[in-house]
Amino acid sequence: MSDPNIIFSVLIKLNALTGGLFLLTAFGTVAMRQVLASLNIFILQSILLAASAFLLGCQHRSLHLFAVAGITLVTKSVLIPFLLRRTLNQEVYARREISQVLNIPTSLLIVVALTIFAYFLSSPLLSVADEPFVKSNLPIGIAGILLGAYVVMVRREAVPQVIGILSMENGAFFAGVSIASGLPLIAELAAAFDVLIIAFVMGLLTRRIHERVGTTDVGRMTSLKEE
Amino acid sequence: MTNRIFFNVIQVLVVMAFAPLVKGILNRLKENIQSKRGPSIFQPYRDIWKLFHKDEVVSEQSSWIFRATPYVVFVTPIFVTLLIPVLTGYPLFFAFMGDMLGGGFILALGGFFATLAAIDTANPYGPMGASRTRMVGFLAEPVFMIVFFTVSFVAGSTIPYIVQKHWVTPLANFFEPSHVLVMLAFLMLIIAEAGRIPVDNPAGHFELAMIDESKGLEYSGRGAALVKWGGAMKFFVLLCIFLNVLVTPWGLAQGEALAEILLAVPLVLLKIFFFVLVLVVIESSFAKLRLFRITEFLGAAFVTSVAAMIIRLLET
Numbered sequence: 001m002s003d004p005n006i007i008f009s010v011l012i013k014l015n016a017l018t019g020g021l022f023l024l025t026a027f028g029t030v031a032m033r034q035v036l037a038s039l040n041i042f043i044l045q046s047i048l049l050a051a052s053a054f055l056l057g058c059q060h061r062s063l064h065l066f067a068v069a070g071i072t073l074v075t076k077s078v079l080i081p082f083l084l085r086r087t088l089n090q091e092v093y094a095r096r097e098i099s100q101v102l103n104i105p106t107s108l109l110i111v112v113a114l115t116i117f118a119y120f121l122s123s124p125l126l127s128v129a130d131e132p133f134v135k136s137n138l139p140i141g142i143a144g145i146l147l148g149a150y151v152v153m154v155r156r157e158a159v160p161q162v163i164g165i166l167s168m169e170n171g172a173f174f175a176g177v178s179i180a181s182g183l184p185l186i187a188e189l190a191a192a193f194d195v196l197i198i199a200f201v202m203g204l205l206t207r208r209i210h211e212r213v214g215t216t217d218v219g220r221m222t223s224l225k226e227e
Numbered sequence: 228m229t230n231r232i233f234f235n236v237i238q239v240l241v242v243m244a245f246a247p248l249v250k251g252i253l254n255r256l257k258e259n260i261q262s263k264r265g266p267s268i269f270q271p272y273r274d275i276w277k278l279f280h281k282d283e284v285v286s287e288q289s290s291w292i293f294r295a296t297p298y299v300v301f302v303t304p305i306f307v308t309l310l311i312p313v314l315t316g317y318p319l320f321f322a323f324m325g326d327m328l329g330g331g332f333i334l335a336l337g338g339f340f341a342t343l344a345a346i347d348t349a350n351p352y353g354p355m356g357a358s359r360t361r362m363v364g365f366l367a368e369p370v371f372m373i374v375f376f377t378v379s380f381v382a383g384s385t386i387p388y389i390v391q392k393h394w395v396t397p398l399a400n401f402f403e404p405s406h407v408l409v410m411l412a413f414l415m416l417i418i419a420e421a422g423r424i425p426v427d428n429p430a431g432h433f434e435l436a437m438i439d440e441s442k443g444l445e446y447s448g449r450g451a452a453l454v455k456w457g458g459a460m461k462f463f464v465l466l467c468i469f470l471n472v473l474v475t476p477w478g479l480a481q482g483e484a485l486a487e488i489l490l491a492v493p494l495v496l497l498k499i500f501f502f503v504l505v506l507v508v509i510e511s512s513f514a515k516l517r518l519f520r521i522t523e524f525l526g527a528a529f530v531t532s533v534a535a536m537i538i539r540l541l542e543t
Contacts, residue, residue: 006399009399010402013403016403016538020405020535024411024534027531031527108523108527108529108530115534115537116537
């Protein structure tokens with residue numbers, strides 16, 4: 001009798017752990033200086049997202065959450081990094097310093113404030129939900145969205161901005177999987193495919209920018225220029 | 228009662244005896260990874276022995292602080308040893324004299340005196356290293372505080388013996404996100420506090436780049452030996468707090484028999500050995516940070532510990 005309870009509590013803790021690490025990787029995308037390091041952090045975050053979907057699948061005993069985990073693992077941690085690596089040349093990734101609007105310690109403090117804000121934002125929603133998984137995952141997902149948006153705002157380089165958008169999507173997914181675990185598989189598939197296309201298009205766009213202007217430092221492109 | 232005092236003394240002796248060995252193993256493994264042969268793992272013992280047999284030179288310009296500091300640096304880790312679980316899983320005689328915060332203060336006292344002594348001799352490199360250590364120190368302080376707050380909030384106590392029990396009863400507590408995040412933050416703190424590689428290079432001999440080492444440059448003979456030994460013991464004590472309280476609270480003696488206590492010694496050393504392996508990997512795969520990047524490193528530690536606190540506070 002007590003056996004399912006123990007499994008349940010361990011599942012809750014493990015899920016909370018993936019949530020905590022997910023939040024940490026979201027901090028990582030803000031704190032990393034190298035382009036390659038932030039791409040690696042994004043891969044890690046996607047793996048954690050897949051792990052969370054897998055744990056939720058264990059909890060709800062639903063096959064399609066396992067499928068979601070598999071799709072996430074394949075698209076986000078293998079295909080998208082591969083695409084981003086292939087469409088852009090190596091010189092972009094070899095650069096060690098990403099220029100940004102605010103320095104990193106300030107960014108980290110703002111990010112902490114954003115996280116707390118996310119918790120307060122989700123607290124009225126949490127009073128409706130009574131599932132422990134929703135309680136731990138929803139605020140972290142919202143924090144992921146906010147942090148991704150912050151990365152897009154603060155970085156001046158194209159590739160980290162792309163990674164910011166993708167990690168926003170990761171955050172939305174992280175919250176969404178826990179709220180609406182009964183979403184039809186076709187919707188998840190469409191979303192995953194969508195992200196793939198987005199990454200591909202943005203990668204190509206960045207490549208074009210790089211070819212035309214010779215840099216991916218989009219922060220300096222403030223005015224249009226005619227040749 | 229007398230038993231427990233006796234065990235406490237054994238703890239101190241273990242820390243004194245094995246602290247240089249840990250340093251030796253760490254240095255040896257680091258050199259091995261760089262495909263060198265490296266010094267013997269007993270080299271720190273030989274260094275300390277040699278220094279004890281040499282004459283001490285003390286500058287005439289220096290005050291009593293310079294002469295007293297080696298003893299303070301040597302004694303403070305011993306006091307902390309009395310407070311923390313090194314070998315036993317149950318509180319010993321002095322366990323309730325001070326909590327983890329108290330231990331932190333005692334260690335900070337040693338650091339404070341080392342700083343004063345470094346400034347005292349007016350050796351140009353001493354004050355430089357001292358001010359850098361203080362910089363790292365005051366950046367690490369808030370992280371320390373938040374880690375302790377989180378730990379005491381989660382476990383309901385700041386006494387290390389009680390905290391250590393909390394993580395494993397039931398085992399699911401071990402996987403708590405706040406626990407893992409606190410572990411990460413504390414690992415970064417240990418690296419900063421012990422002057423290991425992303426923050427400071429302990430093997431460097433270039434005075435301008437030194438942070439931690441340059442404070443002891445002026446010491447010779449017995450003073451140098453005590454400072455060296457004290458530094459090794461401080462490192463050992465930090466590892467004990469990290470491993471026995473936060474990461475792996477297993478393998479400690481639970482009974483009162485002497486044999487069990489003695490059995491705990493190799494187990495604790497084994498744990499430390501595995502952690503040293505991890506540390507060597509970290510040290511070999513990162514470059515030393517520039518001085519003003521240390522803010523970012525400790526900022527990351529701060530954010531990690533704050534995240535641990537937030538998750539814990541708002542999850543229920």
